[in-house]
Amino acid sequence: MPEKSAGTLASPPAATPKIKPPKRLAGTLYRGREGMWSWVLHRITGVSIYFFLLVHILDQSIVRISPQAYNGVIDTYKTPIMGLGELVLVIAIGYHALNGLRIILIDFWSVGARHQRLMFVIVILLWIVLIAGFAPRQIANIILEAQGHGSV
Amino acid sequence: MTTETVPTPRSSYSAPRKRRVNWEKWGWIYMRVSGLFLVVLIFAHLFVNLASGAGVRAIDFAFIAGKYATPFWMVWDTLLLWFALIHGANGMRTIVNDYVHRALLRKTFLAAILASTVILLVLGTLVIYTFDPCPANAAAGTLPSFCVGR
Numbered sequence: 001m002p003e004k005s006a007g008t009l010a011s012p013p014a015a016t017p018k019i020k021p022p023k024r025l026a027g028t029l030y031r032g033r034e035g036m037w038s039w040v041l042h043r044i045t046g047v048s049i050y051f052f053l054l055v056h057i058l059d060q061s062i063v064r065i066s067p068q069a070y071n072g073v074i075d076t077y078k079t080p081i082m083g084l085g086e087l088v089l090v091i092a093i094g095y096h097a098l099n100g101l102r103i104i105l106i107d108f109w110s111v112g113a114r115h116q117r118l119m120f121v122i123v124i125l126l127w128i129v130l131i132a133g134f135a136p137r138q139i140a141n142i143i144l145e146a147q148g149h150g151s152v
Numbered sequence: 153m154t155t156e157t158v159p160t161p162r163s164s165y166s167a168p169r170k171r172r173v174n175w176e177k178w179g180w181i182y183m184r185v186s187g188l189f190l191v192v193l194i195f196a197h198l199f200v201n202l203a204s205g206a207g208v209r210a211i212d213f214a215f216i217a218g219k220y221a222t223p224f225w226m227v228w229d230t231l232l233l234w235f236a237l238i239h240g241a242n243g244m245r246t247i248v249n250d251y252v253h254r255a256l257l258r259k260t261f262l263a264a265i266l267a268s269t270v271i272l273l274v275l276g277t278l279v280i281y282t283f284d285p286c287p288a289n290a291a292a293g294t295l296p297s298f299c300v301g302r
Contacts, residue, residue, distance in 0.1 A: 043247065050240035057233065057272045061279045066287065067213035067294035074211050086208060090198060097194065100187045107184065134203060141207040149209075 034120040042099050045092040052089055083142035087135060094130045098123040179242050186235045193232045214296040217285035221298070226280050233276045241269040 063070040076082055102119045106112040112119070202208055219225040244265050252258040286299035 046240070046243050047247065050244055053236055053240055054268065054272065057237070057276050061275055063213065063216055064279045064283065066289050066291070068291040070213045070216070071294060074208075077208050077211070083208070086202060090202065093194060093198070097187075097191045101191065104184050104187065137203055137207060141209055144206075145209050 034117050038099055038102070038120050038123070041095060042103075045096040048092050049089070049096060078145050080142050080146055083138060083145070087138045090134050090138070091127075091131055094127050094134075095123075098126050098130075179245075183239060183242060186239045189231070189235050190239060193228065193235060196228070197232060213290075213294050216283075217296040217299075220280075220283050220285060221296075226283075229280055230277060233280075234273060237269055237272055237276075241265050 059073050062073050077086070099120075102116070102123050105119060106116050201211060245262060248258060248261045248265070252261055286295055290299075
């Protein structure tokens with residue numbers, strides 16, 4: 001084996017083959033494709049939900065001060081701007097939850113990594129179904145509240 | 153060909169490290185296990201408070217008092233608080249470790265995440281378990297119907 005290697009090395013080097021850089025980041029497992037974008041969206045939604053959670057724990061703690069103080073805070077949740085914020089929050093949580101389940105399947109399901117692209121498509125489809133189910137209800141509640149219909 | 157004597161290449165300079173708890177591994181496992189719980193906990197939370205009935209329009213002090221009249225939602229909200237905040241804080245820890253390269257700044261951020269997490273866990277847990285559905289300082293018409301002398 002060493003002699004053979006030495007013989008190969010001794011032969012004159014062939015012309016260096018030219019390797020062209022890929023035109024775009026396609027064909028790689030991760031960069032620039034579903035794997036990367038699902039990860040980017042997971043981080044953005046995760047950070048957004050985290051900062052909402054910090055505020056949410058604080059504002060709900062006002063329930064311990066007095067009923068009128070709590071009702072004042074929760075009334076701001078019923079304004080149109082916050083209503084749209086709740087819709088965005090549910091959309092963010094929906095993605096983070098569905099893609100989180102996809103991550104768990106990639107990590108623990110024996111063929112999970114092989115099907116990660118298909119699972120990403122399924123995540124997006126289920127996400128659309130979730131948004132389609134919730135958005136009309138939430139928009140209806142925003143409109144009813146703005147028209148002055150009280151609760152229940 | 154002469155044969156050289158090569159010293160064992162993979163012997164370490166010092167004695168092998170003592171085996172410690174692999175916290176990074178347990179953090180990784182926690183994200184997945186708590187994530188499964190959070191899917192159930194959060195979607196039920198969102199359904200009850202935003203989707204069912206009149207949605208967010210139905211929520212007021214009396215609504216909360218009604219939920220906390222039995223231990224079910226108290227336990228639910230406690231699990232939600234602890235699972236979600238630690239899940240979020242651990243995620244933020246990962247992001248800080250990824251993007252904050254200056255050591256002092258990174259340590260400051262990590263300390264801030266830890267401090268805010270501990271404070272909010274204590275605050276939230278106290279709020280749930282010291283909740284009074286019929287407080288003396290209530291304004292007229294804000295209490296649930298089961299409070300005597302409403």
